[in-house]
Amino acid sequence: MKPYVLGIDIGGTNTVFGIVDARGNVIASSSIKTQRHADFYQYLDELHAEATKLIEANDATDKIQGIGIGAPNANYYTGRIENAVNLPWPSINLAELVSEKFGIPVAITNDANAAALGEMTYGAARGMKDFIMITLGTGVGSGIVINGQMVYGANGFAGELGHVIVKRNNGRLCGCGRTGCLETYCSATGVARTAREFLEARNEPSLLRNLDINAITSKDVYDAAIQGDKLAKDIFEYTGTILGEAMADMVSFSAPEAFILFGGLSKSGDLLLKPVCAALERNLLPCFKGLGKVILSELKEADAAVLGASALGWEAKRVSETN
Amino acid sequence: MKPYVLGIDIGGTNTVFGIVDARGNVIASSSIKTQRHADFYQYLDELHAEATKLIEANDATDKIQGIGIGAPNANYYTGRIENAVNLPWPSINLAELVSEKFGIPVAITNDANAAALGEMTYGAARGMKDFIMITLGTGVGSGIVINGQMVYGANGFAGELGHVIVKRNNGRLCGCGRTGCLETYCSATGVARTAREFLEARNEPSLLRNLDINAITSKDVYDAAIQGDKLAKDIFEYTGTILGEAMADMVSFSAPEAFILFGGLSKSGDLLLKPVCAALERNLLPCFKGLGKVILSELKEADAAVLGASALGWEAKRVSETN
Numbered sequence: 001m002k003p004y005v006l007g008i009d010i011g012g013t014n015t016v017f018g019i020v021d022a023r024g025n026v027i028a029s030s031s032i033k034t035q036r037h038a039d040f041y042q043y044l045d046e047l048h049a050e051a052t053k054l055i056e057a058n059d060a061t062d063k064i065q066g067i068g069i070g071a072p073n074a075n076y077y078t079g080r081i082e083n084a085v086n087l088p089w090p091s092i093n094l095a096e097l098v099s100e101k102f103g104i105p106v107a108i109t110n111d112a113n114a115a116a117l118g119e120m121t122y123g124a125a126r127g128m129k130d131f132i133m134i135t136l137g138t139g140v141g142s143g144i145v146i147n148g149q150m151v152y153g154a155n156g157f158a159g160e161l162g163h164v165i166v167k168r169n170n171g172r173l174c175g176c177g178r179t180g181c182l183e184t185y186c187s188a189t190g191v192a193r194t195a196r197e198f199l200e201a202r203n204e205p206s207l208l209r210n211l212d213i214n215a216i217t218s219k220d221v222y223d224a225a226i227q228g229d230k231l232a233k234d235i236f237e238y239t240g241t242i243l244g245e246a247m248a249d250m251v252s253f254s255a256p257e258a259f260i261l262f263g264g265l266s267k268s269g270d271l272l273l274k275p276v277c278a279a280l281e282r283n284l285l286p287c288f289k290g291l292g293k294v295i296l297s298e299l300k301e302a303d304a305a306v307l308g309a310s311a312l313g314w315e316a317k318r319v320s321e322t323n
Numbered sequence: 324m325k326p327y328v329l330g331i332d333i334g335g336t337n338t339v340f341g342i343v344d345a346r347g348n349v350i351a352s353s354s355i356k357t358q359r360h361a362d363f364y365q366y367l368d369e370l371h372a373e374a375t376k377l378i379e380a381n382d383a384t385d386k387i388q389g390i391g392i393g394a395p396n397a398n399y400y401t402g403r404i405e406n407a408v409n410l411p412w413p414s415i416n417l418a419e420l421v422s423e424k425f426g427i428p429v430a431i432t433n434d435a436n437a438a439a440l441g442e443m444t445y446g447a448a449r450g451m452k453d454f455i456m457i458t459l460g461t462g463v464g465s466g467i468v469i470n471g472q473m474v475y476g477a478n479g480f481a482g483e484l485g486h487v488i489v490k491r492n493n494g495r496l497c498g499c500g501r502t503g504c505l506e507t508y509c510s511a512t513g514v515a516r517t518a519r520e521f522l523e524a525r526n527e528p529s530l531l532r533n534l535d536i537n538a539i540t541s542k543d544v545y546d547a548a549i550q551g552d553k554l555a556k557d558i559f560e561y562t563g564t565i566l567g568e569a570m571a572d573m574v575s576f577s578a579p580e581a582f583i584l585f586g587g588l589s590k591s592g593d594l595l596l597k598p599v600c601a602a603l604e605r606n607l608l609p610c611f612k613g614l615g616k617v618i619l620s621e622l623k624e625a626d627a628a629v630l631g632a633s634a635l636g637w638e639a640k641r642v643s644e645t646n
Contacts, residue, residue, distance in 0.1 A: 073610075082610075130477040144576070146469055146476075153469075153578020154453040157610045160575040165606070168489075168568065176608055245491065252483040253467070253576050255476020283488070285499055287396075287405075287480045 003065045005317075006051060006104070007310025009111070010034060010071035012086035017051055018303070019060050020310035024122030026303045028058045040089040040097070048101050066320070067098060067106040068312030070114030070305060077156035079108055105320035107312045111135070111305065113150055113159060115297075116143025117315075118308030119260050124298040131258045132250055133297075134161065134243075136265035139175075140183035140190075146254050162187070166246050186243040188265050191218035194235050206231035218265055225271050236271040243272075244279025251292045252285055262297035262304065326388045328640075329374060329427070330633025332434070333357060333394035335409035338366075340374055341626070342383050343633035347445030349626045351381045363412040363420070371424050390421060390429045391635030393437030393628060400479035402431055430639035434458070434628065436473055436482060438620075439466025440638075441631030442583050447621040454581045455573055457484065457566075459588035462498075463506035463513075469577055485510070489569050509566045511588050514541035517558050529554035541588055548594050559594040566595075567602025574615045575608055585620035585627065 004027065008017040011034060018029030032050050037043040055061055071094065073084040079095030081087065099106040109117070116133035119125040125133070129148040135141040140162030144151040151158045162183035163176055171180020172193060184190050195208055195216045207224040208216060208231060224232035247259055265272065277294050284292065299307055327350065331340040334357060341352030355373055360366040378384055394417065396407040402418030404410065422429040432440070439456035442448040448456070452471040458464040463485030467474040474481045485506035486499055494503020495516060507513050518531055518539045530547040531539060531554060547555035570582055588595065600617050607615065622630055 130481075146474055147472055149470055151469055151577055154580035154614055155578055155611070158453075158576065158578035160608055160610070163575050163608050164572045165568070166491075168491075178606065178608070245488070249487045249572075250576070252486050253481065253573070254474055255478055255481035257477035283501065285483055285486050285501070287483070288478070291477055 002063060004060050004063045005310045005313030006055070006064050006067045006102075007306040007308070007313060008047070008051075008067065008069045008098075009114070009305035009309050010069060010087070011111075011305070012072070015047060016306055017047070017054070018306040018310065019054060019058055019064070020307060020313070022314075024118075024307055026306060027060070028054055029303075029306055030054050035088055038088050040092050043088070044097060044101055047098075051102075064102075064104055064313075066313035066316035067102060067104050068114070068117075068309040068314075068316060069094065069098065069106060069108040070111045070309040070312070071108060072111060074108040074110050075156040076107065076109045076113070076150070076152050079106070081108075105316040107316035109150070109152075109312055110141070111308075112141030113143040113152075114308035114312060115141075115262055115304060116145055116260070116308070117150060117311035118299055118304060119262075119297060120145060121311035121314070122299065122307055124260050124295050125258065128257050130254060130256045131260060132161070132247075132254070132256045133260045133262060134247075135263040136187060136261060137263040138188055140187045141263075144254065144256075161246075161250065164246060164249070166242050182242070182246050186239055186246075186265075188218040191221055191235060191239055191265065192216050194238055195221050195232075198231055198235055198238075202231065204231060208232060222268050222271065225268075233271065236268060237275045240272045240275025241279040244276040244281075245283050247276070247280050247292060247294075248283030248285075251280075251288045255288060255291055257291060258293040258295050260295050260297055262299075266296055325386060327383050327386045328633045328636030329378070329387050329390045329425075330629040330631070330636060331370070331374075331390065331392045331421075332437070332628035332632050333392060333410070334434075334628070335395070338370060339629055340370070340377070341629040341633065342377065342381055342387070343630060343636070345637075347441075347630055349629060350383070351377055352626075352629055353377050358411055361411050363415050366411070367420060367424055370421075374425075387425075387427055389636035389639035390425060390427050391437070391440075391632040391637075391639060392417065392421065392429060392431040393434045393632035393635070394431060395434060397431040397433050398479035399430065399432045399436070399473070399475050402429070404431075428639040430635045432473070432475075432635055433464070434631075435464030436466040436475075437631035437635060438464075438585055438627060439468055439583070439631070440473060440634035441622055441627060442585075442620060443468060444634035444637070445622065445630055447583050447618050448581065451580050453577060453579045454583060455484070455570075455577070455579045456583045456585060457570075458586040459510060459584060460586040461511055463510045467577065467579075484569075484573065487569060487572070489565050505565070505569050509562055509569075509588075511541040514544055514558060514562055514588065515539050517561055518544050518555075521554055521558055521561075525554065527554060531555060545591050545594065548591075556594065559591060560598045563595045563598025564602040567599040567604075568606050570599070570603050570615060570617075571606030571608075574603075574611045578611060578614055580614060581616040581618050583618050583620055585622075589619055
């Protein structure tokens, strides 16, 4: 009997779930709308019904060893989601309720940690004991692995590298209430903010001036940059330099073998990677030369969230066996 | 038979060593001059002779379970010292040579990591699984513990938090060749540099103006501050604020339960601690509120280096048993 795990990625819009084997093949996957039910128990009923359908259709009944869930603000230690503002039920004892419903051990963590686990179990970080996953999406998330273990810290929320301060004075206002956080510069929205700043502060012509300045996205900046637009290329140079400088400080902390980049912005190719690597190299303490290789995620984007969550499913099983 | 370990702290001037029991009592200690022999083997002969004398005088022959050594640039993984500029033999396979000479398992690490191990084994961090030790001396050193384990990173040199960049532009030149490192501001020498800067940039009277500006030490600044000197108190405010801000970023990384401060500057009391705690509190991400308590080391300064090194001696024994 082949063992499987169920990976569940709870996002603000969709909840995607899939059956995954030990090699990281997504056997089958499906999804439901996260927001359909304001009541968590109705949501759980639907999730259970749909997942059971998927499991039965794939002849996987009684083969699911564990369930791993990636969700915003999910805490590995407590099994709870806390203050997840974009979910209908911002605080809930998720792991316990899902485990009771399915009769299967459940472990949960936040999306970025799940991505790091996925990369370590099935992707670019296989065999690595010390690496840092950085997700460059709407925000900047991170998952830190040290000595082959996920870093959860004293309260389960460690690894908020999107919120290290990169500009101590006059930094941009962040959603967290502070100013100057890395994610206000190096996320997709950060790139759009930089575009608006550069367009207002500079006079040179740019393809971006043809667009509504308030609606510019990081994709617009990318499209302009690959057409050779100087201002757009400068935006990537600026973004990558800030990220590379911040990464050099992360190396001074945990001396990771590599950084794995994931998320929309990481697909900007050399436009982003060149300044990232240059700034990282320039700012590394001499004793760390050669560390912190910059690597792109190896997981297919469509599967990555479910794969990451599923990696935690194997762990849920191990933990439940030792209890 | 009571088991003991031998702790050896190799400093630029003195090599201090002591016999330590499982409760962290230093049974006896002694020292030799680190610089007396340009040749490492002659140094090792003297160290072995003097340590053996101490061991025999304390009836500890055959009771030493392991030897732990703290030394600048010592690498736990390789057992080597690398490029330690203030030692007569900057690069040497220390662990192997000492182990052969004594016939006892040896483990080594750098001074700040040894201090963290000492604090975890015998001091203020007993029972903590996630904390960061910060040593505020001539420089700023750090030892990071996560999941109850020392963080060595991919190459054994992790935990160089004295070299995170706190001023990205126009920062002070650091001994590492870069600019703006934490230790150029928050070490004893950093405080002296701040004193010189403040005295030149400001016109107000200060007790510090009675001193030779080029010879001012952090102790002079402390003495002036406790006499109520405004400029001297401002120097501590400035230093503590930078340190607290940097510590808030460290919390975003590993969510430590506490920071343990050690070293000369940490004895400045509230002059330093108040601005540190205020800046840390002000800059903490909301999900980390209550973490990163600031605690002073509980180890007696005279014993701390030897105790820290000795803590690694127990580990050397365990590692040698599993090999």
